[in-house]
Amino acid sequence: MLAKLRLLTQKNLIGLITSFILFISIFILPGLLPAALIPALLGFIGLIGFGYLGYKTYLFLKENPEFKPSESTTLIKVSGSVIAIIAGLLFGLLMMLIVNPGQAFQGIVTIVSGGFRSIQAMGNMIYFSVPIILTGLSVAFAFRTGLFNIGATGQLTMGAFTAVFIGVRWGVLGEVSPTLHWIVALLGGAVAGAIWGAIPGLLKAYRNVHEVVATIMLNYVAMYLNTLLITNYIYNSDYARAMDIKTTAATPKWNLDLLFPRSSIGAGIVIALIVVIILHIILNKTTFGYELKSVGFNRDASKYAGMNSKRNLVYSMLISGAVAGLAGALMFLNLGKHLKPVNVLIPEGFTGIAIALLGLTSPIGVLLAGLFYGSLQQGGYFLQLLDYKPEIIDIIIAVIIYASALGLFLQKFVINTLKAREMQLERSKQNEALEGSDDE
Amino acid sequence: MDYIIEMLNITKEFPGIKANDDVTLQLKKGEIHALLGENGAGKSTLMSVLFGLYQPEKGEIKVRGKKVQIDSPNDANELGIGMVHQHFKLVHNFTVAENIILGFEDTTYGFLEFDEPIQKIKELSNQYSLKVDVNSLISNISVGQQQRVEILKMLYRDAEILIFDEPTAVLTPQEIEEIMGIMKELAAEGKSIVLITHKLKEIKQVADRCSVLRKGKYIGTVDVADTSVEKMAEMMVGREVSFEIDKEAATPKETVLQVKNLSVFNELLQKDDVTDISFEVKKGEILCIGGIEGNGQTQLVEAITGLIEPSNGEIILNGEDITHNSIRKRNIAGVSHIPEDRHKYGLVLDYSLEKNLIFQTYFTPKFQKNGFLKFDAIRDNAKRLIKQFDIRSGKGATTMARSMSGGNQQKAIVAREIDRDTELLIAVQPTRGLDVGAIEYIHKQLIEQRDNDKAILLISLELEEVMNLSDRIIVMYEGENVGEFDPEKVTENELGLYMAGSKKKE
Numbered sequence: 006m007l008a009k010l011r012l013l014t015q016k017n018l019i020g021l022i023t024s025f026i027l028f029i030s031i032f033i034l035p036g037l038l039p040a041a042l043i044p045a046l047l048g049f050i051g052l053i054g055f056g057y058l059g060y061k062t063y064l065f066l067k068e069n070p071e072f073k074p075s076e077s078t079t080l081i082k083v084s085g086s087v088i089a090i091i092a093g094l095l096f097g098l099l100m101m102l103i104v105n106p107g108q109a110f111q112g113i114v115t116i117v118s119g120g121f122r123s124i125q126a127m128g129n130m131i132y133f134s135v136p137i138i139l140t141g142l143s144v145a146f147a148f149r150t151g152l153f154n155i156g157a158t159g160q161l162t163m164g165a166f167t168a169v170f171i172g173v174r175w176g177v178l179g180e181v182s183p184t185l186h187w188i189v190a191l192l193g194g195a196v197a198g199a200i201w202g203a204i205p206g207l208l209k210a211y212r213n214v215h216e217v218v219a220t221i222m223l224n225y226v227a228m229y230l231n232t233l234l235i236t237n238y239i240y241n242s243d244y245a246r247a248m249d250i251k252t253t254a255a256t257p258k259w260n261l262d263l264l265f266p267r268s269s270i271g272a273g274i275v276i277a278l279i280v281v282i283i284l285h286i287i288l289n290k291t292t293f294g295y296e297l298k299s300v301g302f303n304r305d306a307s308k309y310a311g312m313n314s315k316r317n318l319v320y321s322m323l324i325s326g327a328v329a330g331l332a333g334a335l336m337f338l339n340l341g342k343h344l345k346p347v348n349v350l351i352p353e354g355f356t357g358i359a360i361a362l363l364g365l366t367s368p369i370g371v372l373l374a375g376l377f378y379g380s381l382q383q384g385g386y387f388l389q390l391l392d393y394k395p396e397i398i399d400i401i402i403a404v405i406i407y408a409s410a411l412g413l414f415l416q417k418f419v420i421n422t423l424k425a426r427e428m429q430l431e432r433s434k435q436n437e438a439l440e441g442s443d444d445e
Numbered sequence: 446m447d448y449i450i451e452m453l454n455i456t457k458e459f460p461g462i463k464a465n466d467d468v469t470l471q472l473k474k475g476e477i478h479a480l481l482g483e484n485g486a487g488k489s490t491l492m493s494v495l496f497g498l499y500q501p502e503k504g505e506i507k508v509r510g511k512k513v514q515i516d517s518p519n520d521a522n523e524l525g526i527g528m529v530h531q532h533f534k535l536v537h538n539f540t541v542a543e544n545i546i547l548g549f550e551d552t553t554y555g556f557l558e559f560d561e562p563i564q565k566i567k568e569l570s571n572q573y574s575l576k577v578d579v580n581s582l583i584s585n586i587s588v589g590q591q592q593r594v595e596i597l598k599m600l601y602r603d604a605e606i607l608i609f610d611e612p613t614a615v616l617t618p619q620e621i622e623e624i625m626g627i628m629k630e631l632a633a634e635g636k637s638i639v640l641i642t643h644k645l646k647e648i649k650q651v652a653d654r655c656s657v658l659r660k661g662k663y664i665g666t667v668d669v670a671d672t673s674v675e676k677m678a679e680m681m682v683g684r685e686v687s688f689e690i691d692k693e694a695a696t697p698k699e700t701v702l703q704v705k706n707l708s709v710f711n712e713l714l715q716k717d718d719v720t721d722i723s724f725e726v727k728k729g730e731i732l733c734i735g736g737i738e739g740n741g742q743t744q745l746v747e748a749i750t751g752l753i754e755p756s757n758g759e760i761i762l763n764g765e766d767i768t769h770n771s772i773r774k775r776n777i778a779g780v781s782h783i784p785e786d787r788h789k790y791g792l793v794l795d796y797s798l799e800k801n802l803i804f805q806t807y808f809t810p811k812f813q814k815n816g817f818l819k820f821d822a823i824r825d826n827a828k829r830l831i832k833q834f835d836i837r838s839g840k841g842a843t844t845m846a847r848s849m850s851g852g853n854q855q856k857a858i859v860a861r862e863i864d865r866d867t868e869l870l871i872a873v874q875p876t877r878g879l880d881v882g883a884i885e886y887i888h889k890q891l892i893e894q895r896d897n898d899k900a901i902l903l904i905s906l907e908l909e910e911v912m913n914l915s916d917r918i919i920v921m922y923e924g925e926n927v928g929e930f931d932p933e934k935v936t937e938n939e940l941g942l943y944m945a946g947s948k949k950k951e
């Protein structure tokens with residue numbers, strides 16, 4: 006065990022040191038440094054982060070000198086998405102030209118730069134993206150295993166209610182330990198989401214009910230149930246909303262609010278990152294993920310190989326639901342955020358579908374796509390300073406997101422362009438070689 | 446010049462491999478031109494280039510003497526080029542007629558026109574005796590019939606140049622005879638045909654000329670009439686191939702598999718697919734179940750391997766009743782299974798080769814620890830099998846199964862199942878789609894397994910394979926066991942009569 010740890014440390018000493026520096030600078034230093042130095046600290050963090058990425062790329066290229074971009078599926082997928090995003094932005098621009106031609110170009114710049122206008126905006130971008138990343142992960146995970154989870158909204162709602170209920174009613178936990186309270190509330194949300202996800206899983210496995218039908222129906226059940234439960238158990242009739250959660254139930258800030266002053270950022274993004282890593286590991290490194298993916302790719306073959314596809318199906322929906330439930334919990338375990346007993350489906354669940362597609366259903370892709378969404382939302386907020394109405398802004402963001410999700414279809418185009426480039430390069434190399442030999 | 450198609454100096458690359466390297470193919474009008482080459486030699490790729498599915502990096506294509514650019518199958522259709530793919534491309538929940546007109550629909554005011562097309566399909570089907578029911582769903586008809594649909598699809602589009610990519614790999618001997626006849630008829634009418642096949646006998650039977658590819662390179666073109674089968678095999682493999690199988694007489698030992706009064710009921714057709722079948726397979730012998738496709742062999746195997754539930758009877762493995770055990774339990778107890786349908790059951794096409802090679806063993810301590818996959822062990826396993834079974838592909842262990850050639854996909858499955866080294870190996874059409882060299886190797890492997898005291902249950906439609914490999918033969922007809930034979934004492938002809946149901950032993 007120790008030997009193994011030592012080996013790991015030796016193998017990636019630089020990675021370890023980098024992580025350590027990053028950890029200190031993100032979670033500890035902001036509490037110690039004077040506010041004036043925070044921007045510099047942020048710059049430092051960015052420098053270290055990107056520097057490390059660059060270093061890794063350099064290492065990779067050194068080890069694989071034969072590397073051809075057109076043969077890297079990851080690269081092709083990523084560039085497909087980037088092109089798609091550009092196409093999405095062009096569509097957005099078109100929308101703006103139609104609505105308000107005078108400010109369209111200024112507007113598109115505002116939207117694109119949204120999350121990076123100020124440190125505060127950056128923090129808010131991250132804050133906004135957290136539930137979207139999680140619902141995106143929820144949909145993507147189910148998708149990987151061949152299931153179309155349209156029910157992230159319902160799972161999120163159940164998670165949100167349970168978390169808020171614990172946050173309001175189980176104040177004793179906070180007296181025992183303030184950390185315990187929000188953790189239990191968070192886990193409660195995940196469990197509720199898991200249960201809500203497992204129901205369609207069970208129905209599909211043992212009653213052959215299609216998951217799309219079951220999840221859509223359960224969305225409505227969750228919506229009405231939520232209204233009923235709020236009004237019965239945690240209703241604040243003065244404001245017609247759920248009661249305030251106890252302060253101990255709110256997710257902590259972990260100094261992130263100092264790093265991004267005046268923004269709403271909190272521990273949510275850290276939790277989302279942990280979920281990204283866990284799902285990535287499950288899908289790519291474990292026998293469980295191997296089974297889940299094979300069932301998703303080819304159910305017959307998985308049966309032939311002796312995999313228990315029914316059990317896997319239920320587990321997959323369970324995990325998917327838990328992640329969506331977590332999204333709900335993180336959304337509402339914030340002071341000043343309140344669940345309301347209104348019969349409206351929470352939109353984050355559906356946005357998750359588009360984000361899952363845009364992120365090509367890979368956990369890391371979803372993380373990036375979610376941040377992109379958060380940035381657009383920030384941009385939309387600034388757009389109000391120009392002459393655009395909030396509804397129009399929502400439409401523009403929707404157009405951009407959905408046009409971008411078309412990225413899947415652009416991969417082939419990317420492959421061909423890359424190949425053409427490489428062939429040209431090779432030809433010119435050959436020509437040079439020929440000319441070179443002529444000279445002699 | 447009277448070449449109808451000229452593919453000149455075609456080069457097509459895939460990651461890690463030149464699938465076609467400066468290949469030239471010239472097709473005369475009205476000829477049947479065979480394309481021969483080992484698994485992965487680049488035959489399907491070359492034809493996909495002609496059909497507009499791939500763009501070559503170099504080379505040009507001339508159709509009827511004119512240089513053309515074929516960017517998509519639609520372009521190919523317009524030039525009169527049709528193709529039946531190695532793995533059919535039919536929409537399973539569409540009817541036969543819908544599949545045939547797909548992409549070529551007539552509409553009136555935006556509504557699909559069916560009467561006229563169906564009339565045309567029926568005429569074509571009569572003219573070439575390609576019998577199909579135009580209203581059946583594809584998922585309900587046999588592969589042989591699906592093949593006919595693919596051919597009708599080409600004819601419906603008035604194709605003049607017909608490409609057949611391994612049309613006979615999935616057919617029964619009778620159906621092969623039929624399709625050979627149809628090809629000759631088409632050629633006599635002036636259509637030009639490219640035929641890809643690994644069966645040299647078929648080339649001898651119908652082809653006029655034969656072009657040979659080896660590892661992506663063009664080796665040459667010969668007139669079939671003055672070239673022996675051996676010579677063609679040598680051109681293709683680059684060494685002599687033996688068609689004879691040496692094997693010692695079997696020395697059967699204890700019983701491994703015992704099937705007692707097994708029946709399988711078909712809910713859809715409300716009749717038995719398998720009726721009251723009993724037999725035993727012993728250590729050290731190859732028992733072959735012969736028969737024409739669709740006489741219950743598939744269901745028999747599926748019942749033994751656990752893919753379907755039998756309605757009656759018992760399956761006993763090494764003295765233990767496994768009739769109702771899960772597939773996983775059967776696998777662990779010692780059953781390996783080379784499935785009939787490699788894409789449905791055999792592979793996860795979107796997994797890499799190395800991941801496909803641990804399909805039933807990923808959970809064993811060899812490949813996993815605490816639930817985490819051991820990637821080094823998986824890679825080593827793949828490298829070993831790739832070497833041993835000569836599985837060819839662009840990127841070795843990390844190649845996506847989807848991008849491998851049909852024959853190499855098959856080799857991967859066979860390698861995986863033989864390597865599991867279980868007491869019982871059920872091999873259904875193990876050499877389907879393999880080249881002669883690979884067949885030779887797989888046959889040797891099967892016999893070696895037998896000599897190592899493994900029990901082998903072989904299901905094959907090919908009489909030659911049946912006669913060469915088996916130690917005992919059982920013939921199935923309409924789900925029943927109609928007789929058991931000793932391959933030494935029975936002729937192919939006689940077996941054929943039992944298979945066709947015109948004779949039956951008591």
Ligand SMILES: Nc1ncnc2c1ncn2[C@@H]1O[C@H](COP(=O)(O)OP(=O)(O)OP(=O)(O)O)[C@@H](O)[C@H]1O
Binds near residue numbers: 486490
């Ligand atoms: N789409 C693809 N992507 C990557 N590699 C490919 C692709 N298609 C084919 N190849 C590779 O090109 C080579 C030639 O494949 P091809 O399918 O043409 O062989 P083939 O001669 O038809 O063999 P078989 O007799 O087994 O069908 C193989 O090594 C295969 O792995």
Ligand SMILES: [Mg+2]
Binds near residue numbers: 489531610850851852
């Ligand atoms: Mg092929």
